[in-house]
Amino acid sequence: MLNEFNYQQILNEVYDETIPYFQDGKVADYIPALAKVNPEQFAMSITLFNGKQYHVGVCDEKFSIQSISKVYTFTKALQLFGTKLYKRVGKEPSGNPFNSLVQLEYEKGIPRNPFINAGAIVVTDALLSYFKNIDKCFNDTLSFIQETSDNETIGFDRNVWFSEYQHGHRNLALANLMKSYNNIDNLVEDVVKTYFKHCSIEMSTKELSRSMLFLANHGIDPINGKEYVTHEQAKRINALMLTCGHYDASGEFAFYVGLPGKSGVGGGIVAIVPKVMSIAVFSPRLNSWGNSLCGTKALEIFAKKTGLSIF
Ligand SMILES: NC(=O)CC[C@H](N)C(=O)O
Numbered sequence: 001m002l003n004e005f006n007y008q009q010i011l012n013e014v015y016d017e018t019i020p021y022f023q024d025g026k027v028a029d030y031i032p033a034l035a036k037v038n039p040e041q042f043a044m045s046i047t048l049f050n051g052k053q054y055h056v057g058v059c060d061e062k063f064s065i066q067s068i069s070k071v072y073t074f075t076k077a078l079q080l081f082g083t084k085l086y087k088r089v090g091k092e093p094s095g096n097p098f099n100s101l102v103q104l105e106y107e108k109g110i111p112r113n114p115f116i117n118a119g120a121i122v123v124t125d126a127l128l129s130y131f132k133n134i135d136k137c138f139n140d141t142l143s144f145i146q147e148t149s150d151n152e153t154i155g156f157d158r159n160v161w162f163s164e165y166q167h168g169h170r171n172l173a174l175a176n177l178m179k180s181y182n183n184i185d186n187l188v189e190d191v192v193k194t195y196f197k198h199c200s201i202e203m204s205t206k207e208l209s210r211s212m213l214f215l216a217n218h219g220i221d222p223i224n225g226k227e228y229v230t231h232e233q234a235k236r237i238n239a240l241m242l243t244c245g246h247y248d249a250s251g252e253f254a255f256y257v258g259l260p261g262k263s264g265v266g267g268g269i270v271a272i273v274p275k276v277m278s279i280a281v282f283s284p285r286l287n288s289w290g291n292s293l294c295g296t297k298a299l300e301i302f303a304k305k306t307g308l309s310i311f
Contacts, residue, residue: 010305011044011056018042018283018298025285025293028265033163034064034284037267043282044298045205047213049222055206062202063282064160066264067098067115069198070123071212071237071245072141074114077123078233080130088126088183089119091240098247098265098290099170101177109181113244115262117195118174121184124195128186138197145201148221148228149211154203161200168192199264208270208280215241215260216272238272242310249289256300258309263291271299273308 022040029035043057077085094112096103104111104118111118124137131137138156146152175188184191203211214221219234229237241260246253253261259279261271267284269292279302283294303309 007046007054008056010302011046011054013305014044014298014301015042015056017301018294021294021297022283022285025287027267027284028286028290031160031164031167031265033157033160034066034266037063037284039284041267041282041284042294042298043205044279044295044302045209045281046277046279047209048277049213049217051223053206053209057205058282059206060204061282062204063268063284064157064199064264064266065201065203065208065268066199066266067117067120068208068262068264068266068268068270069141069201070115070120071215071241071262071270072145073120073123073127073198074240075229075233075237076141076144077114077126078229078237081126085114085123085126089114089122091236093243093250095248099174101170101174104174104177109178109183111178113240115240115244116247117171118178120198121171121175121191121195122178124198125184125186125191128191128194134190134194134197137194141198142201144228145203145211147226148214149203149207150224151207151210154201154207156197156200157202158200161197164196164199165193168196171195203268205268205280205282208268209278212270212272212278212280216274216276216278238274241272246291247289249287249291252289253291253296257296257303258311259299259303260310261299263295265290267292267295269295269299274310276308 219229238260245262281295
């Protein structure tokens with residue numbers, strides 16, 4: 001095992017070796033507000049169990065967490081509903097893009113997993129039924145993120161939220177299709193609005209890597225000692241991150257990085273090294289699957305240099 005002293009050196013090397021890829025990929029532009037983000041940015045942060053952090057790049061820069069919010073909403077839903085949730089959302093990789101509609105019709109409105117859009121929309125519907133109101137529902141997830149990040153200033157970007165709602169035809173289509181199969185209980189517009197609001201939460205890699213530490217420690221935050229989910233639930237979340245966290249590139253991510261991870265079209269990725277650390281990377285240009293191109297590359301280089309992988 002590496003001694004801690006080497007981590008900064010390794011992050012610096014990862015940064016240098018990622019530079020050649022900085023021009024590759026494309027920023028998400030189907031959400032117009034996201035297309036305005038400066039594409040030439042890179043950050044990577046790690047947080048260890050003793051709270052020590054190491055960073056490289058623009059680690060204080062806030063970015064839209066987008067689909068990384070699916071990990072938080074799924075965690076909240078597991079806390080509240082436990083295994084009942086699996087009646088409405090599955091646990092298999094979809095092998096399809098994050099916003100795909102096709103499988104949903106064949107599978108009678110039950111999304112394959114909570115980390116594709118359809119799955120997260122169902123999870124959001126379950127949360128909305130519990131909280132009965134968009135603001136309460138959103139604030140609960142936001143407070144959870146603030147608590148696990150140990151940072152009460154975390155918020156959301158209203159422009160990104162509205163921009164996505166104005167252009168959210170596909171997600172509305174997914175929600176309507178699921179409603180036709182009775183897998184959405186609330187008003188489609190309310191569910192999708194809440195889902196978009198979760199996606200528009202902004203965090204830095206520093207905050208994100210701190211926040212996800214509980215998933216590296218069987219559900220218990222190693223710094224504040226709080227148990228957010230049970231050992232078994234933490235295992236389930238990590239398993240789904242590994243098998244479904246990168247949509248139809250989840251196999252590719254497991255192959256080259258070998259860690260449970262979750263990406264978002266804002267350019268962020270979070271990865272878990274069980275019993276060791278949580279990692280966050282940010283770089284807005286995406287590969288063809290909608291995952292951060294440099295972020296994925298950086299994680300691959302990091303995993304190779306450190307030997308940290310679950311395999
Ligand atoms: N992959 C993603 O990050 C997708 C999230 C985005 N808000 C959407 O619904 O399309």
